[in-house]
Amino acid sequence: xxxxxxxxxxxxxxxxxxxxxxxxxxxxxxxxxxxxxxxxxxxxxxxxxxxxxxxxxxxxxxxxxxxxxxxxxxxxxxxxxxxxxxxxxxxxxxxxxxxxxxxxxxxxxxxxxxxxxxxxxxxxxxxxxxxxxxxxxxxxxxxxxxxxxxxxxxxxxxxxxxxxxxxxxxxxxxxxxxxxxxxxxxxxxxxxxxxxxxxxxxxxxxxxxxxxxxxxxxxxxxxxxxxxxxxxxxxxxxxxxxxxxxxxxxxxxxxxxxxxxxxxxxxxxxxxxxxxxxxxxxxxxxxxxxxxxxxxxxxxxxxxxxxxxxxxxxxxxxxxxxxxxxxxxxxxxxxxxxxxxxxxxxxxxxx
Amino acid sequence: xxxxxxxxxxxxxxxxxxxxxxxxxxxxxxxxxxxxxxxxxxxxxxxxxxxxxxxxxxxxxxxxxxxxxxxxxxxxxxxxxxxxxxxxxxxxxxxxxxxxxxxxxxxxxxxxxxxxxxxxxxxxxxxxxxxxxxxxxxxxxxxxxxxxxxxxxxxxxxxxxxxxxxxxxxxxxxxxxxxxxxxxxxxxxxxxxxxxxxxxxxxxxxxxxxxxxxxxxxxxxxxxxxxxxxxxxxxxxxxxxxxxxxxxxxxxxxxxxxxxxxxxxxxxxxxxxxxxxxxxxxxxxxxxxxxxxxxxxxxxxxxxxxxxxxxxxxxxxxxxxxxxxxxxxxxxxxxxxxxxxxxxxxxxxxx
Ligand SMILES: O=P(O)(O)O[C@H]1O[C@H](CO)[C@@H](O)[C@H](O)[C@H]1O
Ligand SMILES: O=P(O)(O)O[C@H]1O[C@H](CO)[C@@H](O)[C@H](O)[C@H]1O
Numbered sequence: 001x002x003x004x005x006x007x008x009x010x011x012x013x014x015x016x017x018x019x020x021x022x023x024x025x026x027x028x029x030x031x032x033x034x035x036x037x038x039x040x041x042x043x044x045x046x047x048x049x050x051x052x053x054x055x056x057x058x059x060x061x062x063x064x065x066x067x068x069x070x071x072x073x074x075x076x077x078x079x080x081x082x083x084x085x086x087x088x089x090x091x092x093x094x095x096x097x098x099x100x101x102x103x104x105x106x107x108x109x110x111x112x113x114x115x116x117x118x119x120x121x122x123x124x125x126x127x128x129x130x131x132x133x134x135x136x137x138x139x140x141x142x143x144x145x146x147x148x149x150x151x152x153x154x155x156x157x158x159x160x161x162x163x164x165x166x167x168x169x170x171x172x173x174x175x176x177x178x179x180x181x182x183x184x185x186x187x188x189x190x191x192x193x194x195x196x197x198x199x200x201x202x203x204x205x206x207x208x209x210x211x212x213x214x215x216x217x218x219x220x221x222x223x224x225x226x227x228x229x230x231x232x233x234x235x236x237x238x239x240x241x242x243x244x245x246x247x248x249x250x251x252x253x254x255x256x257x258x259x260x261x262x263x264x265x266x267x268x269x270x271x272x273x274x275x276x277x278x279x280x281x282x283x284x285x286x287x288x289x290x291x292x293x294x295x296x297x298x299x300x301x302x303x304x305x306x307x308x309x310x311x312x313x314x315x316x317x318x319x320x321x322x323x324x325x326x327x328x329x330x331x332x333x334x335x336x337x338x339x340x341x342x343x344x345x346x347x348x349x350x351x
Numbered sequence: 352x353x354x355x356x357x358x359x360x361x362x363x364x365x366x367x368x369x370x371x372x373x374x375x376x377x378x379x380x381x382x383x384x385x386x387x388x389x390x391x392x393x394x395x396x397x398x399x400x401x402x403x404x405x406x407x408x409x410x411x412x413x414x415x416x417x418x419x420x421x422x423x424x425x426x427x428x429x430x431x432x433x434x435x436x437x438x439x440x441x442x443x444x445x446x447x448x449x450x451x452x453x454x455x456x457x458x459x460x461x462x463x464x465x466x467x468x469x470x471x472x473x474x475x476x477x478x479x480x481x482x483x484x485x486x487x488x489x490x491x492x493x494x495x496x497x498x499x500x501x502x503x504x505x506x507x508x509x510x511x512x513x514x515x516x517x518x519x520x521x522x523x524x525x526x527x528x529x530x531x532x533x534x535x536x537x538x539x540x541x542x543x544x545x546x547x548x549x550x551x552x553x554x555x556x557x558x559x560x561x562x563x564x565x566x567x568x569x570x571x572x573x574x575x576x577x578x579x580x581x582x583x584x585x586x587x588x589x590x591x592x593x594x595x596x597x598x599x600x601x602x603x604x605x606x607x608x609x610x611x612x613x614x615x616x617x618x619x620x621x622x623x624x625x626x627x628x629x630x631x632x633x634x635x636x637x638x639x640x641x642x643x644x645x646x647x648x649x650x651x652x653x654x655x656x657x658x659x660x661x662x663x664x665x666x667x668x669x670x671x672x673x674x675x676x677x678x679x680x681x682x683x684x685x686x687x688x689x690x691x692x693x694x695x696x697x698x699x700x701x702x
Contacts, residue, residue, distance in 0.1 A: 014449035147674070160386060318629075
């Protein structure tokens with residue numbers, strides 16, 4: 001029998017955090033790509049556009065005028081998917097037709113007054129200011145809602161409809177599907193192994209050193225063993241932290257720095273403004289926030305779509321939608337292509 | 352308290368087949384779209400291109416020459432994600448680092464010798480011939496493998512790298528993730544309610560008449576109550592059928608006709624060659640095929656990405672990747688926009 005080599009031989013890997021499997025077929029990168037090529041990403045965005053509803057001083061869809069903000073700016077989404085007062089669909093009449101009430105709040109957070117910057121082009125103190133708003137909005141909305149989802153869609157490829165640097169916050173009266181899966185897995189792991197799943201996982205990755213992308217005094221960035229997207233990463237605090245508001249000032253400064261480094265690496269990889277969706281997961285909040293959530297560990301997921309270049313992406317389609325996630329390179333190969341790319345390619349615009 | 356209206360008030364719905372929730376925020380369709388617009392889909396494809404590896408008589412990547420086929424053509428994928436003989440990764444040394452062996456076969460099935468047709472433009476007997484190959488390849492590969500995934504990625508938007516009408520077949524030594532979820536849900540439903548989940552579901556939809564798109568003597572097409580994609584549909588036989596090879600000649604003819612009708616409706620919706628990923632799910636095969644799988648019901652899922660027009664798609668990004676699937680119109684609204692669109696827009700090219 002031949003010796004197994006992950007980079008040569010397809011195999012499946014288990015995601016213990018979200019209870020899912022991925023098919024890893026590394027040899028598939030050899031196939032030629034004749035499919036869709038994305039439009040080039042290096043468009044020029046004007047620094048200020050009075051018609052862009054995210055800019056300082058602009059008028060939004062509902063007629064409100066934005067302040068002339070010069071740092072971050074948090075406001076209510078004008079087209080929220082979740083509103084605070086939707087009536088309940090009432091009891092279901094059949095087990096195959098189950099609907100439940102959903103209430104919530106959707107906010108938008110502008111990172112910077114300028115439209116032509118992105119997080120990796122912002123200064124470390126400017127990124128730190130974003131982190132502080134993430135923490136405070138989690139605290140504010142988390143007082144009422146059990147889940148506060150902070151996420152950033154970056155780039156047109158990720159459905160982002162506005163180039164101005166911003167993220168969204170959707171707080172909900174229910175624990176979303178993926179939060180439920182992470183809750184179940186982390187709870188089961190803790191009760192079996194007497195330590196938080198992601199604490200042990202971070203510890204193991206530090207020992208194994210095969211998938212680390214960046215480490216700092218307080219943080220780790222790694223390509224998870226079960227990564228689905230080509231350059232997917234997981235950002236973890238070293239300390240056991242349940243939620244964003246608990247981060248100390250030193251941890252926040254260090255987070256700003258490691259985010260800048262990670263996103264600069266991403267931009268350098270294909271010499272483009274790297275698209276991704278990212279988001280934070282921490283212990284549930286709301287009225288049950290005081291319960292024991294020690295099995296949780298705060299973390300952020302980065303899901304970038306690019307595969308081979310700035311214009312060739314990985315499509316999660318047929319097999320992935322119908323059967324199982326599939327990737328064409330191993331996570332280990334990806335983490336090694338990420339190392340070294342720390343040179344800042346584009347001058348920091350906010351110097 | 353206000354009266355609940357699904358088309359006005361956001362709510363969450365449960366997918367009992369795949370054990371997932373979706374957030375339905377119908378009011379969100381009011382928001383303007385300023386994001387990415389897809390390239391127009393009506394490109395002209397030459398009927399025959401000797402450099403296209405899927406065409407009759409063309410030379411493929413591995414040097415093989417295709418026969419001058421004049422019906423369907425099934426062959427081994429030159430860049431298979433699954434190969435029959437990959438060695439096993441061996442036992443895992445830690446519960447957070449679990450990998451397992453994956454073996455299998457990947458095939459490509461050309462539907463027609465011409466590159467400029469699609470299933471809805473093919474004649475009913477031509478579609479019937481495709482169905483016969485689906486049944487026989489399931490039988491052949493299913494003799495050895497527990498899961499045979501037939502899927503079609505149609506359109507560049509769905510990562511399809513070749514316009515020639517074709518689908519893929521990936522047979523695997525493992526039950527893929529989504530197959531496992533459907534297995535678990537259908538088994539639990541049967542043991543609780545003493546009938547197959549999808550038999551009762553089809554029955555209920557026929558009674559409720561709110562989400563039906565097409566019905567025929569042997570088949571139903573409906574927008575599932577828990578649909579995630581805007582125009583997602585579920586295709587179900589009326590009779591209890593476990594796998595494709597069991598379909599009778601009459602059921603196969605009727606399937607060809609209802610597929611042609613469904614796909615014509617799709618094309619007419621935005622007057623374009625409608626992109627989608629679709630695939631078949633039936634009871635597991637392989638050495639366990641003889642076990643009791645009566646809780647299964649054969650079905651096909653259609654997942655089309657378009658939302659508002661031929662060039663504006665739904666992006667499943669930030670919130671959807673990090674928290675939960677979200678849709679901007681109710682399934683009921685979608686099924687009513689589908690009815691009526693049965694006129695054949697583009698003349699049948701194979702007349
Ligand atoms: O095999 P193809 O058509 O080249 O590839 C396409 O379908 C596969 C199976 O869904 C996906 O893994 C690829 O990302 C997609 O581009
Ligand atoms: O709210 P936006 O940025 O307009 O919309 C974007 O993000 C949402 C949340 O992930 C998605 O539901 C939309 O499909 C996407 O286009």
